[in-house]
Amino acid sequence: MTKTYERLTAVAVLLMLLAAGMIFLYAPEDYLQKEPQRIFYLHVSAAIAAFACFLAVLVGSVIYLRTENARADRLARAAALVGVVLTTVTLVMGMLYAKPIWGTFWTWDARLTSTLVLWIIYAGYLLLRRLAEPGPQVARYAAVAGIFGFVDVPIVYFSVTWWRTVHPGPVIVTNALPPEMLITFLVTMACTLFLAAVMVGIRYRIETLLDEAPSGAEATIRGTQREPELAR
Amino acid sequence: MTRSVEVAFAVARKDLTSEWRTRELVPALGQFVVLALVIANFGFQIDSQNAATIAPGVLWLALVFAGLVAFGRAFAAEREQASLEAMLLTPASPVAIFAGKALAAALLLIACEVVLLPALALLFGTPLNVALVAAVLLATVGMAALGCLFAAMVARVRAREVLLPLLTLPLWIPFIIAGGQAVQVAMGASGSYNQAVALLIDFDILFVVLTSLAARFVLDD
Numbered sequence: 001m002t003k004t005y006e007r008l009t010a011v012a013v014l015l016m017l018l019a020a021g022m023i024f025l026y027a028p029e030d031y032l033q034k035e036p037q038r039i040f041y042l043h044v045s046a047a048i049a050a051f052a053c054f055l056a057v058l059v060g061s062v063i064y065l066r067t068e069n070a071r072a073d074r075l076a077r078a079a080a081l082v083g084v085v086l087t088t089v090t091l092v093m094g095m096l097y098a099k100p101i102w103g104t105f106w107t108w109d110a111r112l113t114s115t116l117v118l119w120i121i122y123a124g125y126l127l128l129r130r131l132a133e134p135g136p137q138v139a140r141y142a143a144v145a146g147i148f149g150f151v152d153v154p155i156v157y158f159s160v161t162w163w164r165t166v167h168p169g170p171v172i173v174t175n176a177l178p179p180e181m182l183i184t185f186l187v188t189m190a191c192t193l194f195l196a197a198v199m200v201g202i203r204y205r206i207e208t209l210l211d212e213a214p215s216g217a218e219a220t221i222r223g224t225q226r227e228p229e230l231a232r
Numbered sequence: 233m234t235r236s237v238e239v240a241f242a243v244a245r246k247d248l249t250s251e252w253r254t255r256e257l258v259p260a261l262g263q264f265v266v267l268a269l270v271i272a273n274f275g276f277q278i279d280s281q282n283a284a285t286i287a288p289g290v291l292w293l294a295l296v297f298a299g300l301v302a303f304g305r306a307f308a309a310e311r312e313q314a315s316l317e318a319m320l321l322t323p324a325s326p327v328a329i330f331a332g333k334a335l336a337a338a339l340l341l342i343a344c345e346v347v348l349l350p351a352l353a354l355l356f357g358t359p360l361n362v363a364l365v366a367a368v369l370l371a372t373v374g375m376a377a378l379g380c381l382f383a384a385m386v387a388r389v390r391a392r393e394v395l396l397p398l399l400t401l402p403l404w405i406p407f408i409i410a411g412g413q414a415v416q417v418a419m420g421a422s423g424s425y426n427q428a429v430a431l432l433i434d435f436d437i438l439f440v441v442l443t444s445l446a447a448r449f450v451l452d453d
Contacts, residue, residue: 065449117402124398132389141385144446145399148378151442152403159409159431 005202012198015191019045019184027184036100041185043093045192046086047115053083053196054122058150061143070211073139076146078203080125082196087119114157121149236328243319243332244339250309251340257305261298261344268294269348269355280357287358288415291348292408295368296375296401298344303379304396306337307387316387316451326451327444330384334443337383338376342369358419367414367425370432371407377436377443378403384450406435 023041030037060076063069094112095105106112125145132138177185251257272290276282310316319329345368353360382399386392414428 117405121402124395124402127398128389128395131391131395138389140449141389144381144385144449147446148403148442151438152406155406155435155438156409159406 001205005198005205008198008201012191012195015194019188019191022184022187027181028178033101036097039093039097041188042192043090043097044185045189046089046093048189049192049196050083050086050090050118052193053079053086053200054118054150056200057083057122057125057146061146064139064143065147068136070139073143074204074207074211075200076143077129077207078200080122080129080146081203082199084119084122084126085199086192086196087115087122091115091119108160110157110160113160114153117156118149118153121145121152125149236325236331239324239328240332240335243329244335247306247333247336248339251336257302257340258343261302261340262347264301265294265298265344265348266351268297269351273355278356283356284358284419284421287352287356288412288419290356291352291368291415292412294348295341295345296404296408298348299341299372299375299379299404300397300400302341302344303337303376303383303400304386304393306333306340306380307383311387320451327447330380330447330451331444333384334376334380337380338372341372341376345369345372361418363418363425364415367411367418367429367432370414370429370436371411374407374432374436374439375404377440381443381446381450384447407432410435 019041023038027038027041029035056079057076060072060074060079063072064076094115098107099105125142128145129138129142132141269290272278272286272293276286276290278286307316310319320326349360349365349368352358379400382396382403386395386399389395410428410431413423414425414432417423417425417428
């Protein structure tokens with residue numbers, strides 16, 4: 001099992017190096033935005049991969065509420081963590097892009113606001129899982145929080161669009177990209193999605209092992225003190 | 233159906249009666265929002281020019297944090313007496329019990345708004361009109377539904393004081409976006425009041441439906 005994950009991780013790292021090579025060597029420089037435009041490839045890919053992770057949290061949460069299946073809950077836990085990491089990547093890379101292009105790290109535009117709210121909601125989800133006693137009860141609570149979080153973000157996005165938006169609009173679906181850029185973007189997106197899937201897989205395995213560990217072992221692993229657990 | 237409505241009203245009446253007898257929460261909340269206004273005054277260096285631009289923000293900050301206290305308390309008494317389990321053992325549906333608790337908490341928050349809105353108008357010199365009150369009341373409905381759902385959730389989790397704001401505040405943001413817009417317009421800013429209020433009503437319907445669907449999973453054990 002561990003061997004498989006090691007191989008998959010190696011493949012993911014190689015794929016990300018390939019994507020990096022394409023971004024810096026193959027894709028042409030943007031006429032107007034120059035070098036900072038290269039942030040776009042990983043920024044949008046990370047955002048899409050994060051969204052896929054939160055979709056997995058939603059699916060896992062709904063399945064868990066319907067069936068009480070522990071595997072669905074583990075999927076939600078694993079995907080939420082990876083999703084928060086990818087959202088962090090999206091936010092940080094977006095800020096690095098915004099500084100030279102817009103002249104500021106942050107602006108309260110619809111996309112930026114809703115991404116930040118997304119990050120806060122799922123960071124709260126992870127904290128709920130960390131602070132509450134593990135067990136079927138908190139799994140149910142977290143599933144409810146995961147579903148509400150997913151509903152909230154599009155609402156925030158559409159409510160803020162009243163304000164003027166400075167974020168670049170969709171360029172993929174409108175065919176605005178030259179073919180080299182489009183290919184680079186698609187490769188980067190595929191590699192990022194693969195990387196995200198591998199990370200979710202590894203995290204899922206860790207959650208499985210934690211669930212199967214004898215009572216009290218988790219406290220040792222995590223290095224935190226907990227009350228004795230009644231049910232796992 | 234009528235049975236559930238009766239249960240909800242009975243639970244709400246129970247909570248309001250116990251609040252009336254102890255008179256603990258509402259005076260504390262009233263004091264809290266007045267304090268928030270005093271702190272805002274020092275934090276912002278308020279004068280007659282900037283009061284109208286700052287007041288909507290102060291209103292929402294005070295209301296949101298008062299709401300967290302009110303909803304946190306909604307289940308605190310039940311937890312201390314372990315009476316929630318007893319209520320859930322009765323044949324009454326958990327959703328009806330939840331609706332009653334949310335109704336009572338919403339009314340307590342409205343009692344706190346009765347202090348907040350006139351105090352804001354008095355101390356900040358902002359208009360106090362029907363449009364303003366309507367927007368705040370509409371936001372209270374949805375905020376109460378969400379706040380009570382998460383209060384019920386964290387009541388049985390350790391570190392509940394930390395978790396309640398963390399889970400609730402981000403989900404209240406839609407209400408603050410639309411409600412904030414409506415209150416700004418009601419206080420004299422330019423913009424569409426009707427659009428903001430229409431959105432508030434939409435959010436109310438959406439989140440009341442969603443929370444009543446989710447209440448079963450939170451209260452059921």
